Amino acid sequence: MNKPLRRIAIFCGLLVLALLVRVNWLQYVRADELNENKHNRRVQIERYAHERGNIIVDGNPVTGSVETKDSDFKYKRVWKDGPMWAPVTGYSSQAFDASQLEKLEDGILTGNDDQLFFDRTLSMFTGDKRQGGNIVTTLNGAAQKAAFKGLGDKKGAVAALDPQTGAILALVSTPSYDPSVFAGNSFKDAEARQKLLKDKDKPMLNRALRETYPPGSTFKVVTAAAALENGLYTDIDAKTKSPLPWRLPLSTQNLANEGNIPCENASLREALRWSCNTVFGKISDDLGNQKMIDQADKFGFNEEIFTPVRADASVYPKDNRPQNAMAGIGQASNRATPLQMAMVAAAIANDGKLMQPYMVAERQAPNLDAIYTHEKEQFSQPLSGENAQKLQQMMETVVETGTGRNAQINGVTVGGKTGTAQHGLNNSEKPYAWFISYAKTDNGSPVAVAVVVEDSQANRGDISGGGLAAPIAKAVMEAVIDSKK
Amino acid sequence: MSVVTNTTTIGAIDAPSRRNTELMMVGFAVAISVFAYANVGLALNGELPSGMLGYGLGLALLGGISHLAVRKFAPYADPLLLPLATLLNGLGLAIIWRLDQSERFQATPDFAPAASKQLLFSAVGIALLVAVLLVLKDHRILQRYTYISMLVALFLLILPMFFPAVNGAKIWIKIPGVGTIQPGEFAKIIIAVFFAGYLMVKRDALALASRRFMGLYLPRGRDLGPIITIWAFSILILVFETDLGSSLLFFGMFVVMLYVATERTSWIVFGLLMSAAGAVGVATFEPHVQQRVTAWLDPFAGWGKLAASEQMAKSLMAFGAGGTLGTGLGQGNSDLIGFAANSDFILATVGEELGLAGMMALLLIYGLIVERGVRTALASRDPFGKLLAIGLSGSFAIQVFVVAGGVMGLIPLTGMTMPFVAAGGSSVIANWALIGILLRISDTARRPAPTPAPSPDAEMTQVVRP
Numbered sequence: 001m002n003k004p005l006r007r008i009a010i011f012c013g014l015l016v017l018a019l020l021v022r023v024n025w026l027q028y029v030r031a032d033e034l035n036e037n038k039h040n041r042r043v044q045i046e047r048y049a050h051e052r053g054n055i056i057v058d059g060n061p062v063t064g065s066v067e068t069k070d071s072d073f074k075y076k077r078v079w080k081d082g083p084m085w086a087p088v089t090g091y092s093s094q095a096f097d098a099s100q101l102e103k104l105e106d107g108i109l110t111g112n113d114d115q116l117f118f119d120r121t122l123s124m125f126t127g128d129k130r131q132g133g134n135i136v137t138t139l140n141g142a143a144q145k146a147a148f149k150g151l152g153d154k155k156g157a158v159a160a161l162d163p164q165t166g167a168i169l170a171l172v173s174t175p176s177y178d179p180s181v182f183a184g185n186s187f188k189d190a191e192a193r194q195k196l197l198k199d200k201d202k203p204m205l206n207r208a209l210r211e212t213y214p215p216g217s218t219f220k221v222v223t224a225a226a227a228l229e230n231g232l233y234t235d236i237d238a239k240t241k242s243p244l245p246w247r248l249p250l251s252t253q254n255l256a257n258e259g260n261i262p263c264e265n266a267s268l269r270e271a272l273r274w275s276c277n278t279v280f281g282k283i284s285d286d287l288g289n290q291k292m293i294d295q296a297d298k299f300g301f302n303e304e305i306f307t308p309v310r311a312d313a314s315v316y317p318k319d320n321r322p323q324n325a326m327a328g329i330g331q332a333s334n335r336a337t338p339l340q341m342a343m344v345a346a347a348i349a350n351d352g353k354l355m356q357p358y359m360v361a362e363r364q365a366p367n368l369d370a371i372y373t374h375e376k377e378q379f380s381q382p383l384s385g386e387n388a389q390k391l392q393q394m395m396e397t398v399v400e401t402g403t404g405r406n407a408q409i410n411g412v413t414v415g416g417k418t419g420t421a422q423h424g425l426n427n428s429e430k431p432y433a434w435f436i437s438y439a440k441t442d443n444g445s446p447v448a449v450a451v452v453v454e455d456s457q458a459n460r461g462d463i464s465g466g467g468l469a470a471p472i473a474k475a476v477m478e479a480v481i482d483s484k485k
Numbered sequence: 486m487s488v489v490t491n492t493t494t495i496g497a498i499d500a501p502s503r504r505n506t507e508l509m510m511v512g513f514a515v516a517i518s519v520f521a522y523a524n525v526g527l528a529l530n531g532e533l534p535s536g537m538l539g540y541g542l543g544l545a546l547l548g549g550i551s552h553l554a555v556r557k558f559a560p561y562a563d564p565l566l567l568p569l570a571t572l573l574n575g576l577g578l579a580i581i582w583r584l585d586q587s588e589r590f591q592a593t594p595d596f597a598p599a600a601s602k603q604l605l606f607s608a609v610g611i612a613l614l615v616a617v618l619l620v621l622k623d624h625r626i627l628q629r630y631t632y633i634s635m636l637v638a639l640f641l642l643i644l645p646m647f648f649p650a651v652n653g654a655k656i657w658i659k660i661p662g663v664g665t666i667q668p669g670e671f672a673k674i675i676i677a678v679f680f681a682g683y684l685m686v687k688r689d690a691l692a693l694a695s696r697r698f699m700g701l702y703l704p705r706g707r708d709l710g711p712i713i714t715i716w717a718f719s720i721l722i723l724v725f726e727t728d729l730g731s732s733l734l735f736f737g738m739f740v741v742m743l744y745v746a747t748e749r750t751s752w753i754v755f756g757l758l759m760s761a762a763g764a765v766g767v768a769t770f771e772p773h774v775q776q777r778v779t780a781w782l783d784p785f786a787g788w789g790k791l792a793a794s795e796q797m798a799k800s801l802m803a804f805g806a807g808g809t810l811g812t813g814l815g816q817g818n819s820d821l822i823g824f825a826a827n828s829d830f831i832l833a834t835v836g837e838e839l840g841l842a843g844m845m846a847l848l849l850i851y852g853l854i855v856e857r858g859v860r861t862a863l864a865s866r867d868p869f870g871k872l873l874a875i876g877l878s879g880s881f882a883i884q885v886f887v888v889a890g891g892v893m894g895l896i897p898l899t900g901m902t903m904p905f906v907a908a909g910g911s912s913v914i915a916n917w918a919l920i921g922i923l924l925r926i927s928d929t930a931r932r933p934a935p936t937p938a939p940s941p942d943a944e945m946t947q948v949v950r951p
Binding site for chain 1: 809821844845848849855859871883
């Protein structure tokens with residue numbers, strides 16, 4: 001009976017061999033594919049198994065991680081002053097993915113990024129607790145706070161830039177939300193998120209980057225820049241050929257000014273000071289649609305801007321003549337994000353050089369070594385230095401003696417422009433109050449701000465931009481200047 | 486052991502008993518298991534687990550007792566079987582204990598830790614092994630109980646039919662106060678005794694009284710009777726208890742033993758044909774079986790639709806997560822598989838936490854046990870011992886293949902337990918008894934032939950010096 005026994009021995013050996021081959025196939029050949037399977041919960045578990053890196057403002061983290069007990073996802077994200085920082089950080093939820101910086105810089109924050117491979121390998125051997133890297137932002141905590149406080153319970157947004165570098169100093173959107181309320185993956189988190197999504201005030205909308213508003217009169221500085229750049233007018237104090245009333249081209253309608261202001265043949269400086277619709281409407285019409293588009297494009301209109309968080313494209317449209325004339329005063333289909341208008345102010349303040357806006361100054365490995373540092377980068381040159389300085393004079397007049405007096409700061413040169421954008425059919429809804437401005441010190445301009453307040457209660461007229469939005473811009477500029485001292 | 490020499494012409498030289506080797510290896514097996522505990526504790530809580538000493542001492546005690554029993558009652562037994570089984574049992578305990586620590590399990594409402602129970606069952610199993618060695622002085626005694634074995638095995642197999650199904654299979658019986666028992670595990674051993682006894686008597690008739698047809702030796706109809714009966718019986722188990730594993734196991738074991746007994750390849754061909762026919766036949770009308778096959782063909786396709794598929798896919802992902810070296814004990818997520826993670830799917834935990842390296846080591850340990858069993862059969866001098874040893878080791882091999890292959894998606898999942906490693910009382914107890922019988926057979930096989938009586942003429946022989 002020994003011959004069949006030997007064969008059975010071989011058969012049993014083959015059974016074990018088949019198992020060995022199979023286990024090699026599973027664990028060596030197919031391991032990666034199985035690990036990447038979309039049903040594999042381990043990916044999520046691993047993702048939340050260690051502390052996420054932090055988003056840092058002024059050297060202090062505005063985010064954190066807390067250990068949770070109720071789930072197999074060990075760490076949950078928390079925010080300090082969540083509603084204030086949400087427009088910058090975005091959210092990072094165990095159940096609902098992430099957004100904005102939390103999403104874009106996820107690789108660094110979780111520590112999974114290829115650039116951190118060496119760190120990961122090292123900590124595997126040294127047995128250190130694994131950690132994510134940090135994102136150091138350009139934001140200025142004081143400016144952010146001033147903007148957030150300034151907006152208060154009003155609906156609106158603030159974007160502030162350092163004109164010389166493009167660094168984003170403040171990015172606020174109200175009403176905001178606390179991303180901590182749905183950072184976990186419990187039923188409660190889902191409920192809190194649903195509530196936010198259903199809120200008609202859209203707290204999760206980042207108004208500073210993702211909402212475009214008619215820029216209203218603040219756009220007149222772009223129109224003025226176009227007039228200077230195209231040589232339509234060269235002297236800002238010379239009289240323009242602007243009749244009053246001025247009839248919209250190809251139309252039977254007169255373009256009206258707000259109130260009874262001296263706009264007939266007003267100089268550029270006076271026209272900006274009083275915010276004359278007739279003067280700037282006519283400039284836009286004189287230059288024509290294409291030249292206006294070109295100028296707007298140089299300021300960053302008509303393209304998405306990545307900070308790296310995406311900002312919606314602001315729009316200066318291709319349009320017919322009367323519409324183009326309206327777009328020249330920031331109405332019609334002309335739309336801009338607060339960031340875009342801050343860029344306009346920044347370019348003028350920086351003598352015509354527009355810097356690429358950014359908010360990530362540095363990416364850090366878990367050991368705080370910088371693995372990426374932002375180099376400032378020019379976005380475009382929307383206007384010559386000479387013309388920029390002319391515009392500065394005009395904007396400074398607005399603050400000194402015009403509609404923007406509320407933005408005056410003692411001992412600091414401030415330039416600004418108010419705006420009240422009509423919207424709704426036949427101007428039926430409440431207008432948006434705008435204010436764009438910059439401050440200037442001996443070392444050039446440290447800050448340019450754009451403020452928009454949606455629920456303007458004020459009486460119509462440019463004064464509402466000056467009344468509602470200018471104080472907020474002033475507070476932000478003061479905060480930046482104070483923090484530089 | 487000293488080598489006995491005498492002056493007779495027939496020298497009986499003792500095979501070395503290797504008991505000390507066995508003792509050292511049992512100690513080694515216990516040490517590895519204790520290290521496994523330490524590893525789990527350090528990984529999960531950063532400290533040595535409080536139960537480590539208890540489990541380690543318990544395991545050492547069991548290993549020591551079984552070793553002493555072998556030393557006393559089966560001194561020539563194979564020295565590898567006991568350490569290998571101890572290592573498997575010890576590792577199994579550590580992994581079950583690790584799964585007990587799972588927060589996911591502890592969150593389920595009817596969670597009950599299984600490791601302490603498993604240690605108790607192991608003790609009962611070792612007691613059974615000692616009892617086998619103590620009571621069964623010679624395995625040939627079992628021959629006398631051929632037909633009684635058959636009746637007992639039939640009784641054990643039919644019994645679960647009267648109890649409600651658990652997780653889709655009727656293979657458990659519930660005894661109040663004791664818990665659930667899987668009689669199939671015990672039936673495996675008892676039916677091997679019956680087959681060995683039956684085939685030893687009938688093997689000449691089955692082997693020789695056959696007609697040659699198309700190159701195969703066809704057995705006579707009346708000799709075909711038993712195999713047809715067993716085939717039909719295994720199909721019946723499959724149908725009524727929806728237990729694919731057991732039917733495959735019994736049938737495979739019978740074919741192996743028939744082949745060894747008759748040395749006729751034709752039996753294997755018949756066996757394969759009939760099992761294929763039976764499997765296809767059942768698969769066409771049994772939804773439980775169909776689900777398993779669907780889950781096997783593409784586990785990820787049934788995600789969210791079929792519980793069996795999802796379980797299978799989770800098992801595969803556990804293996805994938807382990808990769809080559811594994812996550813380390815206590816650091817995997819194999820408990821995502823759910824309720825069967827510490828029984829049917831315990832291999833997935835081994836795969837995830839010990840990795841490919843650990844899996845290959847584990848499979849090789851099983852392979853070694855099987856091959857030591859086959860070696861026992863080869864060395865055995867009596868046909869009953871040969872048949873019983875090959876039956877037991879063959880069924881062990883098939884069980885390992887069916888379970889491991891099922892969990893790894895090589896074949897459809899059948900729902901049996903991994904011998905010694907998986908949580909489950911019946912399985913551990915029955916397999917220790919199986920090892921006991923193999924030890925007994927190997928002891929008989931390796932025992933040196935009795936010294937022949939001294940030849941009365943020896944002293945008389947004159948030595949003629951030149």
